[in-house]
Amino acid sequence: MAEQMTIHLRIWRQAGPDAPGRLVDYTVAGANEHMSFLELLDVLNEQLVHRGEEPVAFDSDCREGICGSCGVLVGGIAHGPQRRTAVCQLHMRSFKDGDRIVVEPFRARAFPLVKDLVVDRSAFDRIISAGGFISTTTGGAPDANALPVSKDAADEAMDYATCIGCGACVAACPNASASLFTAAKISHLALLPQGSVEASRRVVAMVRQMSEEGFGDCSNHTECEAVCPKGISIACIARMRREYVKAVLC
Amino acid sequence: MATPAQSTLHAKVPAGRLQDKWDAYRDTVGLVSPANKRKHSILVIGTGLAGGSAAATLAGLGYQVTCFCIQDSARRAHSIAAQGGINAAKNYPNDGDTIWRLFYDTIKGGDYRSREANVYRLAQVSGNIIDQAVAQGVPFAREYGGLLANRSFGGAQVSRTFYARGQTGQQLLLGAYQALSHQIATGNVSMLPRREMLDLVVVNGHARGVITRNLVTGALERHLGDAVLLCTGGYGNAYYLSTNAQNSNVTAAWRCYKRGAYFANPCFTQIHPTCIPVSGGYQSKLTLMSESLRNDGRVWVPRDPEDRRAPAQIPEPDRDYYLERRYPSFGNLVPRDVASRAAKKECDAGRGVGTTRLAVYLDFADAVGRLGEQTVRERYGNLFEMYQRITGENPYKEPMRIYPAVHYTMGGLWVDYELQSSLRGLFVLGEANFSDHGANRLGASALMQGLADGYFVIPYTLGAYLSGARLDSSITTDHDAFVSAEREARERLHTLLSAQGDKTVTQYHRELGQLLWNHVGMSRNREGLEAAAAQIRALRQEFWERVRVPGDNDTYNKNLEFAGRVADFMELGELMARDALEREESCGGHFREEHQTAEGEALRNDQDYAHVTAWQYAGSETAPVQHQEPLVFETVQPTSRSYK
Ligand SMILES: Cc1cc2nc3c(=O)[nH]c(=O)nc-3n(C[C@H](O)[C@H](O)[C@H](O)COP(=O)(O)OP(=O)(O)OC[C@H]3O[C@@H](n4cnc5c(N)ncnc54)[C@H](O)[C@@H]3O)c2cc1C
Ligand code: FES
Numbered sequence: 001m002a003e004q005m006t007i008h009l010r011i012w013r014q015a016g017p018d019a020p021g022r023l024v025d026y027t028v029a030g031a032n033e034h035m036s037f038l039e040l041l042d043v044l045n046e047q048l049v050h051r052g053e054e055p056v057a058f059d060s061d062c063r064e065g066i067c068g069s070c071g072v073l074v075g076g077i078a079h080g081p082q083r084r085t086a087v088c089q090l091h092m093r094s095f096k097d098g099d100r101i102v103v104e105p106f107r108a109r110a111f112p113l114v115k116d117l118v119v120d121r122s123a124f125d126r127i128i129s130a131g132g133f134i135s136t137t138t139g140g141a142p143d144a145n146a147l148p149v150s151k152d153a154a155d156e157a158m159d160y161a162t163c164i165g166c167g168a169c170v171a172a173c174p175n176a177s178a179s180l181f182t183a184a185k186i187s188h189l190a191l192l193p194q195g196s197v198e199a200s201r202r203v204v205a206m207v208r209q210m211s212e213e214g215f216g217d218c219s220n221h222t223e224c225e226a227v228c229p230k231g232i233s234i235a236c237i238a239r240m241r242r243e244y245v246k247a248v249l250c
Numbered sequence: 251m252a253t254p255a256q257s258t259l260h261a262k263v264p265a266g267r268l269q270d271k272w273d274a275y276r277d278t279v280g281l282v283s284p285a286n287k288r289k290h291s292i293l294v295i296g297t298g299l300a301g302g303s304a305a306a307t308l309a310g311l312g313y314q315v316t317c318f319c320i321q322d323s324a325r326r327a328h329s330i331a332a333q334g335g336i337n338a339a340k341n342y343p344n345d346g347d348t349i350w351r352l353f354y355d356t357i358k359g360g361d362y363r364s365r366e367a368n369v370y371r372l373a374q375v376s377g378n379i380i381d382q383a384v385a386q387g388v389p390f391a392r393e394y395g396g397l398l399a400n401r402s403f404g405g406a407q408v409s410r411t412f413y414a415r416g417q418t419g420q421q422l423l424l425g426a427y428q429a430l431s432h433q434i435a436t437g438n439v440s441m442l443p444r445r446e447m448l449d450l451v452v453v454n455g456h457a458r459g460v461i462t463r464n465l466v467t468g469a470l471e472r473h474l475g476d477a478v479l480l481c482t483g484g485y486g487n488a489y490y491l492s493t494n495a496q497n498s499n500v501t502a503a504w505r506c507y508k509r510g511a512y513f514a515n516p517c518f519t520q521i522h523p524t525c526i527p528v529s530g531g532y533q534s535k536l537t538l539m540s541e542s543l544r545n546d547g548r549v550w551v552p553r554d555p556e557d558r559r560a561p562a563q564i565p566e567p568d569r570d571y572y573l574e575r576r577y578p579s580f581g582n583l584v585p586r587d588v589a590s591r592a593a594k595k596e597c598d599a600g601r602g603v604g605t606t607r608l609a610v611y612l613d614f615a616d617a618v619g620r621l622g623e624q625t626v627r628e629r630y631g632n633l634f635e636m637y638q639r640i641t642g643e644n645p646y647k648e649p650m651r652i653y654p655a656v657h658y659t660m661g662g663l664w665v666d667y668e669l670q671s672s673l674r675g676l677f678v679l680g681e682a683n684f685s686d687h688g689a690n691r692l693g694a695s696a697l698m699q700g701l702a703d704g705y706f707v708i709p710y711t712l713g714a715y716l717s718g719a720r721l722d723s724s725i726t727t728d729h730d731a732f733v734s735a736e737r738e739a740r741e742r743l744h745t746l747l748s749a750q751g752d753k754t755v756t757q758y759h760r761e762l763g764q765l766l767w768n769h770v771g772m773s774r775n776r777e778g779l780e781a782a783a784a785q786i787r788a789l790r791q792e793f794w795e796r797v798r799v800p801g802d803n804d805t806y807n808k809n810l811e812f813a814g815r816v817a818d819f820m821e822l823g824e825l826m827a828r829d830a831l832e833r834e835e836s837c838g839g840h841f842r843e844e845h846q847t848a849e850g851e852a853l854r855n856d857q858d859y860a861h862v863t864a865w866q867y868a869g870s871e872t873a874p875v876q877h878q879e880p881l882v883f884e885t886v887q888p889t890s891r892s893y894k
Contacts, residue, residue: 033642039533043757060496061321061496082639137311149396165323165325241335
């Protein structure tokens with residue numbers, strides 16, 4: 001049987017965007033290594049409900065690291081200490097009995113706080129709306145095999161397309177830049193022949209939207225790559241810059 | 251117990267040869283002119299594959315679309331989690347696939363409990379889905395020559411499954427989401443995330459709107475439309491533990507049921523054979539290990555129940571590859587219902603492995619030997635990583651331990667050939683409807699169905715409805731039906747918040763899940779089903795007195811959301827038990843112990859049960875009314891399903 005652990009949490013509580021926030025201490029006994037970090041928060045929340053207190057608000061949905069709903073700072077690190085792992089997939093075996101863990105929301109000007117650990121990441125949707133698509137309507141698409149795509153290009157496009165839009169890159173960046181997120185989409189589409197048609201228009205529109213949303217610029221800190229649960233490479237940011245230069249100069 | 255059938259439902263299947271029905275329908279269907287499309291507002295609830303594709307397509311055609319989802323972004327719908335792939339009868343590998351074969355496999359896989367014409371149409375448009383997705387930039391796996399790659403899935407002997415690593419759902423959903431984002435930018439779609447539909451508004455027999463709750467502010471909102479498209483996914487979370495996302499629910503569909511839409515085959519649920527086993531009581535979900543793994547993984551248990559050696563220490567002669575033994579022609583690729591029951595049988599016989607003994611091995615040693623670790627990594631890398639993250643074990647070195655878990659619901663709101671429910675103007679797409687998978691869904695066919703419904707079916711059938719319906723254009727959200735629906739929603743929220751009892755929502759959800767898993771799960775019998783129905787009823791009554799929902803309505807309050815959903819799951823659970831009791835046969839995922847062959851295989855009863863059961867709500871304390879849609883097989887001959 002798995003060994004029991006006691007974990008001391010210090011969690012950011014804030015009732016709403018305009019309410020004052022503060023860190024509050026909680027202790028959860030009876031954790032074990034097979035539990036995920038969010039299940040630990042579930043256990044805490046059950047206890048809070050029984051005690052008549054309000055549970056800690058946090059977002060999650062798939063709990064298998066693919067929907068991008070979850071995302072908090074665990075010990076100051078977006079999604080916590082395990083690399084390439086969203087916090088819903090972070091298991092308590094990464095911690096030990098008696099650990100003290102600070103849990104805070106992703107903080108960025110472009111991600112206003114909703115409540116406790118929940119933030120508003122709709123800026124990401126607006127960046128995609130600005131150009132993160134191929135302008136097709138339904139019907140009339142040519143046969144899927146009409147246009148061969150080299151396996152290397154398809155694989156690399158897929159590496160970037162795996163972005164889950166969680167916002168960890170923004171939370172980790174000292175400038176709160178959304179460059180990794182934006183560049184991953186630009187690169188995914190630019191690498192494919194289907195997407196290259198609109199590449200210039202896309203990169204200009206998405207970069208503009210990124211700055212209008214209040215995200216900072218990239219100054220190559222590479223913190224984003226380190227916390228990305230999908231391990232997306234910052235090579236895409238270089239590609240975004242090249243695409244941008246090409247678009248504005250040509 | 252049996253409620254007499256009250257009526258026969260008409261599915262509006264077009265006349266003519268199976269192969270010609272959809273073309274004939276499209277040739278004659280009513281159309282809405284481009285200028286008029288702009289005047290119609292359509293409410294699309296849900297942004298999964300079904301809702302996302304429908305909203306993007308309809309907006310592209312010029313309709314005014316308002317789209318809703320629970321998550322903070324349309325991109326996070328549960329479809330994102332689909333792993334293994336999507337079927338299409340492209341026959342790119344030239345291994346003998348045809349539209350007919352995909353149709354046949356799907357209808358046979360569903361154990362002859364689905365409607366021929368729908369399934370055939372699904373197979374017909376399957377190829378268009380792949381074309382559409384590639385045009386959107388979906389990075390499917392490719393061969394070195396640059397063409398698309400395929401893999402095999404359960405229940406088929408051809409390779410027709412397209413995939414993007416183990417993240418096919420993610421890539422298809424992002425394709426639809428990006429198409430939707432494009433339409434949002436053009437102003438044709440108004441996207442409202444963090445909204446939950448709490449009721450359907452019906453005016454003069456037509457679905458004309460919805461009541462939603464803003465999940466951040468708690469505000470109740472009224473939305474008027476000319477049609478409502480319900481694309482809200484499946485209800486597997488009724489079992490508490492399932493492979494579904496936390497927010498997956500039946501609430502939207504259930505409220506429609508209570509407004510008059512019939513609920514079909516609620517007992518048809520799919521228990522997926524390859525999931526990571528339960529590890530403890532705190533567990534919030536079960537994680538699927540994609541069916542695609544059965545392409546290369548071999549399922550086995552030790553022959554001797556007392557054999558406690560580590561798997562690598564157990565030599566070949568002491569292992570039982572029971573699927574290969576029992577089903578030589580399909581082997582590890584038998585359909586899900588068959589594989590799940592077989593795993594249960596082994597564990598019931600004491601041959602289960604791991605600490606809980608509720609698991610079997612899925613072993614890749616042969617595949618790693620044959621293909622090399624690199625190839626296995628390319629095919630399944632992300633799944634192996636996920637397994638390792640959750641269990642702390644390395645599946646390249648030791649076999650995975652897997653056990654069946656609730657995964658998908660074939661049942662759902664009844665729809666006709668046009669995907670219209672029994673309520674005029676309410677269309678149901680994707681997993682939320684009951685239509686194409688009969689009593690058992692084949693792998694890689696839900697993505698296909700959701701996208702077929704949204705991209706290629708609804709654009710025609712919605713036009714047919716709008717061009718024929720005479721909708722009252724004077725209706726506004728001040729209409730009594732809106733006012734009273736909003737009031738009822740408000741009162742319900744208030745009741746939930748004011749009970750202030752001593753049990754949490756999660757406690758109730760777990761208890762309900764346990765009852766359903768034990769009695770309406772992989773194996774069912776009369777006694778268990780009757781007990782479950784009675785116990786769920788008692789639990790439901792207790793819930794309203796003893797539940798404790800913290801916090802207020804006017805804030806982000808997950809407990810309040812879940813409380814409403816669990817209340818609906820309880821009512822649904824009772825209907826599931828009733829439906830399972832009523833169906834005195836075994837078919838697909840519905841296994842009634844009373845009806846099995848001498849070898850323990852499912853025994854179907856086509857004489858009495860070749861029909862869809864559709865339930866009509868008749869009040870909270872009154873038994874629902876049963877309707878039936880006879881399933882007429884004009885083209886295929888239902889045979890006993892054999893994978894031996
Ligand atoms: C882990 C996993 C793996 C799978 N793998 C495969 C696979 O490889 N191949 C395959 O074919 N199928 C697979 N499936 C099945 C398939 O993913 C689903 O059946 C399919 O994606 C459902 O799509 P949908 O659009 O109907 O619903 P969903 O994707 O569930 O979307 C529902 C939408 O409705 C919204 N919604 C729900 N309720 C409300 C409400 N009350 N108010 C407002 N909005 C609401 C949600 O926010 C969401 O946007 C898998 C399923 C799981 C769980
Ligand atoms: S909950 Fe979906 S990625 Fe964590």
